[in-house]
Amino acid sequence: xTTPNPRPWYLDWTQWICPGPRRRFSAQELTRAGAxxxxxxxxxxxxxxxxxxxxxxxxxxxxxxxxxxxxxxGGLWALSMQAARWLWRQPTRRNLNLALGLGLVLIxxxxxxxxVLQGPLRSLQGAERQGLWVLVLLGVACGVMAAxxxxxxxxxxxQQIEARLTELDGLDAQLALQxxxxxxxxxxxxxxxxxxxxxxxxxxxxxxxxxxxRDFSAYLRATLPLFERDQLPLREELELVRRYLxxxxxxxxxxxxxxxVDDAALDELPLPPGSLLTLVENAITHGIEPxxxxxxxxxxxxxxxxxxxxxxxxxxxxxxxxxxxxxxxxANTRERLLALHxxxxxxxxxxxxxxxxxxxxxxxxxx
Amino acid sequence: xxxxxxxxxxxxxxxxxxxxxxxxxAWPEAQLVAACANGVDAWDEALALEPDVCFLDxxxxxxxxxxxxxxxSALQSPPQIVFVTAYNDHALAAFEAxxxxxxxxxxxxxxxxxxxxxxxxxxxxxxxxxxSAPADLQALLQQLLPRRSVMRPIQASVGKEVRLIAPEDVxxxxxxxxxxxxxxxxxxxxxxxxxxxxxxxxxxxxxWQIHRSVLVNSRAVQSALRIxxxxxxxxLKGRSEKLPVSRQFxxxxxGQ
Numbered sequence: 001x002t003t004p005n006p007r008p009w010y011l012d013w014t015q016w017i018c019p020g021p022r023r024r025f026s027a028q029e030l031t032r033a034g035a036x037x038x039x040x041x042x043x044x045x046x047x048x049x050x051x052x053x054x055x056x057x058x059x060x061x062x063x064x065x066x067x068x069x070x071x072x073x074g075g076l077w078a079l080s081m082q083a084a085r086w087l088w089r090q091p092t093r094r095n096l097n098l099a100l101g102l103g104l105v106l107i108x109x110x111x112x113x114x115x116v117l118q119g120p121l122r123s124l125q126g127a128e129r130q131g132l133w134v135l136v137l138l139g140v141a142c143g144v145m146a147a148x149x150x151x152x153x154x155x156x157x158x159q160q161i162e163a164r165l166t167e168l169d170g171l172d173a174q175l176a177l178q179x180x181x182x183x184x185x186x187x188x189x190x191x192x193x194x195x196x197x198x199x200x201x202x203x204x205x206x207x208x209x210x211x212x213x214r215d216f217s218a219y220l221r222a223t224l225p226l227f228e229r230d231q232l233p234l235r236e237e238l239e240l241v242r243r244y245l246x247x248x249x250x251x252x253x254x255x256x257x258x259x260x261v262d263d264a265a266l267d268e269l270p271l272p273p274g275s276l277l278t279l280v281e282n283a284i285t286h287g288i289e290p291x292x293x294x295x296x297x298x299x300x301x302x303x304x305x306x307x308x309x310x311x312x313x314x315x316x317x318x319x320x321x322x323x324x325x326x327x328x329x330x331a332n333t334r335e336r337l338l339a340l341h342x343x344x345x346x347x348x349x350x351x352x353x354x355x356x357x358x359x360x361x362x363x364x365x366x367x
Numbered sequence: 368x369x370x371x372x373x374x375x376x377x378x379x380x381x382x383x384x385x386x387x388x389x390x391x392x393a394w395p396e397a398q399l400v401a402a403c404a405n406g407v408d409a410w411d412e413a414l415a416l417e418p419d420v421c422f423l424d425x426x427x428x429x430x431x432x433x434x435x436x437x438x439x440s441a442l443q444s445p446p447q448i449v450f451v452t453a454y455n456d457h458a459l460a461a462f463e464a465x466x467x468x469x470x471x472x473x474x475x476x477x478x479x480x481x482x483x484x485x486x487x488x489x490x491x492x493x494x495x496x497x498x499s500a501p502a503d504l505q506a507l508l509q510q511l512l513p514r515r516s517v518m519r520p521i522q523a524s525v526g527k528e529v530r531l532i533a534p535e536d537v538x539x540x541x542x543x544x545x546x547x548x549x550x551x552x553x554x555x556x557x558x559x560x561x562x563x564x565x566x567x568x569x570x571x572x573x574x575w576q577i578h579r580s581v582l583v584n585s586r587a588v589q590s591a592l593r594i595x596x597x598x599x600x601x602x603l604k605g606r607s608e609k610l611p612v613s614r615q616f617x618x619x620x621x622g623q
Binding site for chain 1 (some may be wrong): 378379380381382383384388402405407424427428429454455471473474564
């Protein structure tokens with residue numbers, strides 16, 4: 001979230017009237033950042049400062065004032081520590097100014113109180129009178145110190161929360177990317193099932209082993225570095241799809257029939273790597289594999305109005321309400337398509353009236 | 368003891384053949400009674416042949432291996448089940464926890480041999496101790512299986528007309544040679560989809576299989592009558608015909 005006010009702080013008149021952080025956190029943001037524990041160091045630091053202050057000033061004070069000094073200092077100390085803890089939990093400008101206002105009221109109130117007492121105090125002489133002034137100055141100095149300390153505390157705390165939120169955002173983005181890549185990566189199910197067929201054919205010296213091994217190696221070689229590239233020409237993507245279908249053909253036998261209708265003019269059309277492959281994988285795993293009689297897959301690449309239309313048609317069991325996975329894969333592909341070709345690129349999945357599904361990718365004409 | 372009857376099911380040919388070869392080598396006394404290419408065949412053959420051990424691939428068309436196992440475990444004398452899978456389906460951890468047998472593809476001869484030893488030991492145990500605690504297996508599978516989706520209407524051609532029948536209106540389905548009879552309160556239709564394939568799309572809690580060739584709507588059942596040791600008959604609400612319950616399914620009607 002950015003502040004709506006871009007002016008530097010010294011031109012922002014509100015900062016002169018009620019200073020403090022501009023950034024306000026919502027309750028959700030505060031919960032998300034988590035409650036960082038109150039730094040114990042602050043307690044020790046403040047206590048040390050107060051002791052030093054006392055040690056210096058105590059001998060300036062005449063004896064009768066010493067208890068008063070201790071009382072004032074102790075009260076200020078307890079109050080400002082309470083305020084500090086409160087601001088640590090809710091570091092807003094409003095709260096800071098409430099705390100500062102309260103402090104000001106206390107100091108002004110204290111001075112006014114002395115003025116009321118002026119009559120009896122007038123009789124004080126010499127050293128005693130001077131001691132009173134020391135006491136007043138000591139109170140004011142502590143108040144100002146407490147105020148600036150609170151101000152810094154709030155600024156520090158706001159920055160800490162902001163940094164934590166930024167860090168969490170970064171982590172989230174990284175996780176989302178990893179998840180996206182993981183869904184697009186080679187499916188282990190595919191790998192081990194292919195290896196299962198290979199194992200059998202190698203052990204029985206079946207002639208189907210060699211071509212399957214060749215296709216599988218080519219497929220792996222092409223897919224493993226796939227997601228390091230930003231784009232892939234349609235020609236290479238189709239090669240990948242061919243390898244994939246050849247592997248599935250070897251495994252599924254008659255249950256799978258497939259063909260690719262190619263257009264050489266579209267060979268160099270850039271695609272998000274693996275996008276067409278994802279659609280074909282979906283057609284196999286959600287359409288053909290679950291269908292008792294198997295089915296057909298056809299991939300059609302055609303030029304339309306200077307742009308291109310890529311279709312993946314299958315005659316499988318159609319969309320199933322329980323299939324959550326194709327929706328997810330589809331959303332990822334759509335996102336990557338958008339990044340590469342802009343908002344004119346579309347991707348849709350629909351049921352065909354004759355049964356099965358149609359995945360349709362429409363790409364705009366190149367600029 | 369009779370030779371152990373084994374059924375295997377995998378939708379892909381090579382892994383299926385691989386298992387068949389490995390079994391022949393590692394367990395020559397066993398008798399392979401069926402090698403099925405999908406879940407509905409596996410279930411149907413299991414009813415017909417009553418195997419002692421079933422090796423079920425998890426991902427199969429029609430019924431998945433888990434669905435077949437769920438049905439098998441509800442039978443009067445359920446077979447022992449070994450799941451076969453290519454990769455860590457979320458089920459594997461559950462199998463591990465439930466001490467169920469499973470194999471991963473590509474199959475490994477040694478691992479298979481260990482599984483066979485375990486299957487043989489269980490077969491030697493007296494019949495009174497349940498082989499793999501079927502009740503636990505059922506609870507486990509219940510957890511693993513997704514909730515069923517909405518049943519689609521059944522499309523039956525009657526002359527030139529295509530009639531849509533809501534599954535919940537059907538009283539019972541019966542296999543009839545090459546057709547399936549669909550009986551509702553006020554009509555009857557024949558459809559070409561074999562009963563064993565129809566099973567896969569129907570809610571097993573609503574439609575109970577009571578015979579290899581009969582599926583009855585549990586809400587239409589009036590009572591079950593035991594004729595003798597092996598025979599049981601169902602009466603239906605508002606209908607005169609009686610439906611036979613085969614021995615394997617008699618456990619459905621226990622009474623309380």
